[in-house]
Amino acid sequence: MRFVLERRAETPLALQIGSPLLAVALTLLSAIVIFAALGHDPWRALHIYFVMPLSDSWGLQEVAVKATPLVLIAVGLSLCYRSNNWNIGAEGQFLMGALAGSWLAIATHGAPDGWWLLPAMLGCGAVGGALFALIPALLKTRFGANEILTSLMLVYVAELLMDWLVRGPWRDPHGFNMPQTVIFEPEATIPLLMEGGRLNIGTPIMLLVVALMAVLVARTLKGFEIRLVGEAPRAARFAGFSEKKLTWTVFAISGALAGLAGILEAAGTVRQLQPSISPGYGFTAIIVAFLGRLNPLGCLIAGVFLAITFIGGENAQILLRLPLDVTRVFQGLLLFYVLACDTLLLYRLRLVRGAAA
């Protein structure tokens, strides 16, 4: 007896939804084993990780605050991945967006500003992220360089540039030599949605982007082009679509969204620039994109779930003295299970009796 994988003729809708849920379930199961092995009561740990973040207003707001950059980046990455452009460098594009937008805030610091400052900062952030994302697009289309490597390497370029700026030219002169910029002025800060928390208008912006992207993918010719290039490149050429032009387009869009997420984080949540501005949003968003089936609405759900693990991880750090790395392990396991379960989408597992020929 042996197992064989048989290609499916059609993928049932129930499986398309069921596969990520199965991945989540397997991750939780692994979590129980890991907690037990670390000597903690698994049920209490799971409660702290996955239930506590949702049990009060503060926690819910924090989940939304964390989900905002994750979802913004992930919907952009989905467009890339759907069209076979493997942009792994969203973390770098996020940082460059934060840098570009903050530059405007720092340059106008202390000067009288108008209403235009904040929109201009968001625009700068998006453009900064997009331009940075176009570097791997250029290298791929012009020289055939592998975008996985180039986009990943550029993350370190962005990180070091950020590090140098906040320790050097942009350091707050009154900041006791801490590696950080000045606190942004109120005019350069993203307005809060309500008192008593950190929820700001970044979250509605994110929801708007999700809606726009959902329409783009399902209802427009550009969305069809993106899906077709990923699905059948030769058929896409037959349809008259240029793969190279599309590479530029999706890198620009995903870079702009990552950059927008970066400046929203800097000007909204953190209100200054500092090296630790991102807890790895750009990388976690890769998991969000795949968990969300590379679909904008799916990314929204997956982003909220991953945000919960971030908050839960912080809680566990305080209450259980578990290192934050445990959270990373969960996120990695989740991606692993998502990709493994995707095999079930394309193939059917069948038990074969009898000897092989």
Next chain:
Amino acid sequence: MSAPPVGPPLVEARQIVKRFGALLANDHVDLRVMPGEVHALLGENGAGKSTLVKMLYGLLQPNEGRILWQGAPVVLASPKAARRLGIGMVFQHFSLFENLTVAENVALALDDAAPVPRVAARLAELSAAYGLPLDPAREVWRLSVGERQRVEIVRCLMQDPRLLILDEPTSVLTPQECEGLFATIARIRAEGRSVLYISHKLEEVRRICETATILRHGRVVAATDPRAETAASLARMMVGGDVPALRHAPAGESDAPVRLSVRGLSLPAEDSHGTALRDVSLDLRRGEILGIAGVAGNGQEELFAALSGERLAPRAGQIVLDGAPVGREDINARRRRGAAFVPEERLGHAAAPRLPLSENALLSGHAANGFVRGGFLDRGRMLGWVDSVTRAFDVRKGPRDPEARALSGGNLQKFVVGRDILRRPALLVVSQPTWGVDAGAASLIRQALVDLAREGASVLVISQDLDELLEIADRLAVIFHGRLSPARPVAGLTREEIGLLMGGAGFGTNSEAA
């Protein structure tokens, strides 16, 4: 009816059943091949021929039923076991190493290892005895398709088989090469060996086979003497009904205005396995069907890519459509000028397998069919188009808008041809319009091409199926090593003339026969 058999059959399949999941590929199939007999296995694509012979060659195991060899039951667990009994098979798709010589390829495949020089000597002997000229020291990549097939046949003969299975052997040959193959089969038979000959070409089966087993939908529908049948009666058994005869009278030379004109088009190969186009010229008039014949791999794909605009010509004036130089325009610009294209490969090129039919209609129609308004898709119109194609071309499918890969080959082909014919294009360029589809679908598609031309459109058909081209084309040109012969009216052409051109004769000193 054939004469009653004497002695046990060489090989016999009794009540063979083979299932693939829910599909019943062979449904209680019986087959008897007598010693010294050339036995045809006839059937349409998907009738179960390949499944049956794969079981006879040990590649597949039957779910039910028995295989008898000279009257005794045998289990063919692997091709090696089949070869040991004396069964050899030549596949439709060859398995040769391009960079090795003929002798090295043959030596590699022998079950009992032998030094290459000895193999080469035996090979030369055999190829002389069977009329299969071959140079053992030549690398395979230098060989034509016909020569490669000879390597495969000699490779089987090295094992001294009692039964030789040939899977659609003439589908890749020129008419002259076919004659050579038939002579070889006659010699093999004269030695008392049997041949199981798989084909759907009725005329050649009537010519060289004395028995035929006909399969339809996995079942044996008849076991008969094909020489006592007509091509039409065999076709009826194969298809299970009458295939409508094509209504078409070749027009020959016409003086209608030229719609598509290609002048001196040369295009380098895209990769090392491609063929460069050299100085291709042709004229296609209104209301005319021009056929491009040729053995596979002689530049057909490149010609399609250049005509469609998937690859641009070096100069705009090299391709002229209705007076406008379009050589530098992309495929959608040419579509907007009224051209339509249907490539050879159904899944992956003409259609995206995992997208629904409506989006596959959009694939070739987004530029010129009004499916897009201000960048937004008009799903209603797309679905309407699918419905129209379904009606006009009898596309059989379950749901209204299934994924492309859920359709059978014939139905998907009807869809991809139909979605563009329905636009009433002024120019249609189509490659292998009926490759691998059943007779009913093929006849419907051919009639649609003929009708389109009769309404005044210009149709260019690239095909390896000479019968098809002779049936529908008004004029015919042959492509060989990236060169195109001048087109000639079909009416005055003999198969021999075309065959010589397909083999490269008449292309003058310019032809670079490798």
